[in-house]
Amino acid sequence: MHTLGLKNFNWTSGIFIITYHLALFICLPIYLYRTTPSSILILASVALLFLSGVSISAGYHRFYAHKAYRASKIVEAVLLFFATMAMEGSVLKWSSQHRLHHRFTDKEGDPHSIKKGFLYAHMLWIFKKRGPVVDAAIVQDLMKNKLVMFQHKHYTLLGVLTNGISTLFVVWLTGDVFGAIVLSLIARIFLLHHFTWFINSLAHTWGAKTYSGEQSAVDNYLIALVTFGEGYHNYHHVFASDYRNGVRWYHFDPSKWLVWTLSKLGLAKDLRKINPYFIKKTMVKKDTVILLDKLREIDHVQKKPFEERLNEVSENLLSKLSELSRLSHEYAQSRQRALKKQMREFREGLDGLWNEWGRLSRQIMSLS
Ligand SMILES: [Zn+2]
Numbered sequence: 159m160h161t162l163g164l165k166n167f168n169w170t171s172g173i174f175i176i177t178y179h180l181a182l183f184i185c186l187p188i189y190l191y192r193t194t195p196s197s198i199l200i201l202a203s204v205a206l207l208f209l210s211g212v213s214i215s216a217g218y219h220r221f222y223a224h225k226a227y228r229a230s231k232i233v234e235a236v237l238l239f240f241a242t243m244a245m246e247g248s249v250l251k252w253s254s255q256h257r258l259h260h261r262f263t264d265k266e267g268d269p270h271s272i273k274k275g276f277l278y279a280h281m282l283w284i285f286k287k288r289g290p291v292v293d294a295a296i297v298q299d300l301m302k303n304k305l306v307m308f309q310h311k312h313y314t315l316l317g318v319l320t321n322g323i324s325t326l327f328v329v330w331l332t333g334d335v336f337g338a339i340v341l342s343l344i345a346r347i348f349l350l351h352h353f354t355w356f357i358n359s360l361a362h363t364w365g366a367k368t369y370s371g372e373q374s375a376v377d378n379y380l381i382a383l384v385t386f387g388e389g390y391h392n393y394h395h396v397f398a399s400d401y402r403n404g405v406r407w408y409h410f411d412p413s414k415w416l417v418w419t420l421s422k423l424g425l426a427k428d429l430r431k432i433n434p435y436f437i438k439k440t441m442v443k444k445d446t447v448i449l450l451d452k453l454r455e456i457d458h459v460q461k462k463p464f465e466e467r468l469n470e471v472s473e474n475l476l477s478k479l480s481e482l483s484r485l486s487h488e489y490a491q492s493r494q495r496a497l498k499k500q501m502r503e504f505r506e507g508l509d510g511l512w513n514e515w516g517r518l519s520r521q522i523m524s525l526s
């Protein structure tokens with residue numbers, strides 16, 4: 159159980175969050191009552207929301223916390239500039255907490271465990287003062303990065319400066335001082351914080367456990383729409399080193415598209431991707447466990463043949479996927495056309511097995 163009282167209340171973060179919520183609830187109705195915001199003000203606010211949000215996702219999260227790709231110092235500086243504007247703390251502190259979340263997901267060491275309640279995982283955990291702000295042992299690599307340490311040391315000043323510069327820019331663009339403060343500063347930070355917090359609350363509650371049923375993280379494309387692609391959270395918890403969260407080409411993941419574009423421009427490299435056949439193997443293994451559990455639960459006279467067939471098809475699929483994984487690795491090294499042809503034939507040979515897997519899964523799930 160968590161206890162939150164005056165003794166362990168984090169005054170710095172607490173006062174900041176409560177103050178901007180109050181400021182927004184008071185100022186926004188007054189502003190909207192007096193003025194209709196111009197389209198340029200709305201556009202500028204949305205652009206700043208996107209820039210700071212995608213910098214948290216592609217920068218703080220995938221680049222620093224997970225080292226999912228490498229980037230030039232210029233890219234690092236730009237990502238840090240816009241991510242600082244998000245007012246989510248220094249990247250050193252953020253990564254320390256996030257790496258603990260991955261290491262102890264749903265357990266006692268998880269800073270925002272969903273097991274302590276939806277609201278706790280969403281935002282109450284920020285109000286609670288814990289031990290050291292940064293766990294040096296878990297972010298040693300980042301402590302060697304001069305840009306990271308500079309941002310950590312001067313975070314408050316940099317937060318004020320980046321937000322001051324962007325707000326002044328919006329004032330210059332629109333001539334609307336009150337509008338710039340209410341929409342492009344306070345409302346933007348409000349939305350960005352809640353969108354980020356949704357990953358810790360909603361993306362651990364509402365959605366599908368596509369790759370692992372053992373922990374609370376879920377995949378939900380609706381959450382991906384407001385989290386710059388971070389809604390495929392079950393995938394992310396299983397394959398955290400992948401630079402993508404939305405693994406399929408059509409998955410909405412602007413952070414993935416940004417990193418990919420940077421790599422094509424020569425500004426990022428070594429983008430880490432999990433082998434697609436390994437991903438499929440993980441899904442088959444997870445579904446086999448679920449289907450065997452389902453068979454164990456039911457009292458069905460004919461369940462033995464289902465069990466035997468399930469194990470047979472699952473083993474067959476897993477060994478063929480392993481073979482494909484090996485072939486694709488070999489092809490990536492040698493680029494031999496013959497290997498590509500062999501892989502295509504192998505995949506075509508798998509079609510029947512996939513159909514049988516689907517049929518068997520549906521049959522078992524319909525048993526009662
Ligand atoms: Zn998570």
Ligand SMILES: [Zn+2]
Nearest residue numbers: 256260394398
């Ligand atoms: Zn992560």
